[in-house]
Amino acid sequence: MSISNQDIVKRFVEAKAVDFNAIGKIVTDLGPALSASDIGYRVVLAGRPFIIACLMPAADIRELVGELRSVNVRAAAAGE
Amino acid sequence: MRTLPQSKWDAADLRDRLCRALDIAKRAVDFFAGEGYADAQVPENSFGPEKPIAETAMLLYAAAAVRDLPDVSHRIEEIAHLLAAHARSRRTLLNVALHPSAALDFAVPHVLLTKLGYCDPDFDNLVKSSLGWQTQYGHERPPFASVEQEWITSLWTGVEPGRDWRSGLLDSVMHRPLDILGGPRQNAYGFTHLIMYCTDFGNRAGRFPRRRSTILDEASSLLAKCLDEEDYDLAGELLMAWPLMGARWCPSAAFCFRVLARVEDQVGLLPGGTTKANRVSTLEGKERVRYALGTGYHTALVMGLLCAAALRPGRAPSLRIVGPKCERSFLDQLLGCIDRDQGHWQPELSELTDSERNALAPLLLDIAIAQKCRKHEYEAVSQLLVAASQHGMANSTLCGQAALLLERLAVCSQGVQANSDATGVS
Numbered sequence: 001m002s003i004s005n006q007d008i009v010k011r012f013v014e015a016k017a018v019d020f021n022a023i024g025k026i027v028t029d030l031g032p033a034l035s036a037s038d039i040g041y042r043v044v045l046a047g048r049p050f051i052i053a054c055l056m057p058a059a060d061i062r063e064l065v066g067e068l069r070s071v072n073v074r075a076a077a078a079g080e
Numbered sequence: 081m082r083t084l085p086q087s088k089w090d091a092a093d094l095r096d097r098l099c100r101a102l103d104i105a106k107r108a109v110d111f112f113a114g115e116g117y118a119d120a121q122v123p124e125n126s127f128g129p130e131k132p133i134a135e136t137a138m139l140l141y142a143a144a145a146v147r148d149l150p151d152v153s154h155r156i157e158e159i160a161h162l163l164a165a166h167a168r169s170r171r172t173l174l175n176v177a178l179h180p181s182a183a184l185d186f187a188v189p190h191v192l193l194t195k196l197g198y199c200d201p202d203f204d205n206l207v208k209s210s211l212g213w214q215t216q217y218g219h220e221r222p223p224f225a226s227v228e229q230e231w232i233t234s235l236w237t238g239v240e241p242g243r244d245w246r247s248g249l250l251d252s253v254m255h256r257p258l259d260i261l262g263g264p265r266q267n268a269y270g271f272t273h274l275i276m277y278c279t280d281f282g283n284r285a286g287r288f289p290r291r292r293s294t295i296l297d298e299a300s301s302l303l304a305k306c307l308d309e310e311d312y313d314l315a316g317e318l319l320m321a322w323p324l325m326g327a328r329w330c331p332s333a334a335f336c337f338r339v340l341a342r343v344e345d346q347v348g349l350l351p352g353g354t355t356k357a358n359r360v361s362t363l364e365g366k367e368r369v370r371y372a373l374g375t376g377y378h379t380a381l382v383m384g385l386l387c388a389a390a391l392r393p394g395r396a397p398s399l400r401i402v403g404p405k406c407e408r409s410f411l412d413q414l415l416g417c418i419d420r421d422q423g424h425w426q427p428e429l430s431e432l433t434d435s436e437r438n439a440l441a442p443l444l445l446d447i448a449i450a451q452k453c454r455k456h457e458y459e460a461v462s463q464l465l466v467a468a469s470q471h472g473m474a475n476s477t478l479c480g481q482a483a484l485l486l487e488r489l490a491v492c493s494q495g496v497q498a499n500s501d502a503t504g505v506s
Contacts (some may be wrong), residue, residue, distance in 0.1 A: 004475065004480075005191065005297075005400050005474065005475050005476060005477060005479050005480030005483075006469070006474050006475045006480075007478075008479075008480040008483045008484060009465050009468065009469050009474035009479050009480065009483045010469055010474075011483070011487075012462075012465060012483035012484075012486055012487055013465065013466050014489070015490070018462075018486075018489070018493060019459075019460070019461050019493070020458035020461070020486065020490075021459045022458040023458060023489045023490075023492065023493045023496070024124050024288055024456040024457055024458040024459065025456075026493075026496060027160075027456045027458075027489075028456045042354040053484070059094065063353035063354065064310045064352075064353055064354070064422055064456060065310040065312065065343070065351050065353050065355075065424070066310070066357070067213065067357060068347050068351050068355060068407065069343070069346040069347055069424075069485045070357065071347065071357045071360045072348040073347050073348050073349055073355055073360060073372050073376045074100070074104070074347070074348025074349040074372075074376075074380075075370075076368055076369065076372035077104065077107065077348075077349070077369060077372040077373040077376055077377070077405075078107070078346075078369075079366075079368075080367045
C-alpha cells in the first residue's frame, strides 16, 4: 500500500536531525557534474536533429524566458 | 437585479488566443514546412520540416473540437489545405520508405488530416503499403512514445487500442510517480503527452492507470516548478491536464493560466526560453522573422492547444482563485522565504487579494521547495517541510518527494563523511 505525501513528510520530520547545510554545500560544489537535466534522447534523421515525439521543444536545453516582455515576438515573427 | 461576477475565463478571449496560435502555425508552415529551420548560432534550436508539420496537424486536430466558433473554421480549412501538400509530399513518402521504424511518426500529419476529413486515399494506400515490414518495430521507444504509436494507429484504423496500449501505460510515468525534482525534462513531456493521447485531445474521457486526483496532484507540483523556472512550454502542456481530463481547475492551475495569458499578452505569443531579446532586436529583415518564428512558434502552438481544450463546454479556467484557507502566519512565512530573483508569476501574485493569495498557499509552498532545491538549500527545505507539516499543509507531491530527497541525502551524508574520514579528503 502506498504511503501518503503527508505521512512521508511526517516520517522525515520525526527522524534524526541532519546537517543539511553541509550536504547542500557538497552538492553545490559538485553541481554541474551531478546534473541530469541534459540527459535526453535525440536521434539524427536525414542529417537534422529529429525529435521522434511530436510537440517536443526544439532544444532540450532550459533557459529562462527573462525580460522578453519588452520585445513583441509575435510582431517580429509577422515581419512587422 | 444584482449581477454575479463572471466565474469562468471569457470564451471570446480564449477563441482569440486560439486564432492567434493558428495564424502563427500557418506562418510556421509557410516558412519551415519545406526545409525546416537552421540556427547557426544555436544549433540546438534547429529542426527539420517534420516537426512544425506534425505539431500544426495536432493543433488543427485539437482546434477541430471547436470549429463551429467564428473565425476558427476558416482558419482550420485554410491551414489544412496548406499542410496537406507537405504532409503528403514526396519527401514524406521517401522518409517512410527509408525509415520504416519511424513510418508512423511521418504519417501522423496525414492521419490527423484524414480524421479531420481531408482525405487522400492514394497517399493512404502508399503509406500503408510501406508498413508491416520486418523493421517497422525496430526502434527502441520510451513507453509514452509507444502509447503515441498506439494512439495514432487507433485513429488511423478506427480500432480501439489493445493490449500494447495498456502495457505501455503501465510502464509509463502515468502509472509511476514522476520524478519531479531529479528527473530529466523528457519525463515531464511523457507525462503531458500521455494525457493528450489517453483523452484523445479531449475527445474521450480517457482511462488512466492511477487515480485522476493523484495525476493532477503531480501536475500541480510540476506546474510550481515550471513557474519558478519560467518554463511556459511545459507549463502550457501541463495545464491541458485540467480541461482534457474534465477536471475542475484548482487554484494553482487557474493562477498559472492567468500568468501564461499575461505573459502572452506582453510578448505577443507565449514565449519559450529559446527566444532571446537581444537577437530579436539586432537581427533584421527575413532573418529576424525566421529567428522569432523558429524559436517562438512552438510555445505559441502549445497555448493554442491549451485554449482549444479550454474552449470545450465547461472546461474554461476559473476566474476566481478560491480554495481552502491556511493560517495567516504560515502564508507570511512562505512569502517571507520565497526568492524574488526570477519568475513572471511574482507581479501577478502581488495583484491578488489576500484571500486569493491565501488560497494559493499550496502552490507557494511547492514553489518555495522547488526554489530551495534548485539552489541546494536543503536546510531551508527541511524547515519548510517541518512548518508545512505543523500546519497540515504537507500533502503535495512535491512535499513528499522533497522529504524523500532529504532522507536520501541524510543517508548519503553518512557515506560522504565515512569516505572523507577514510581518505582524509573533505
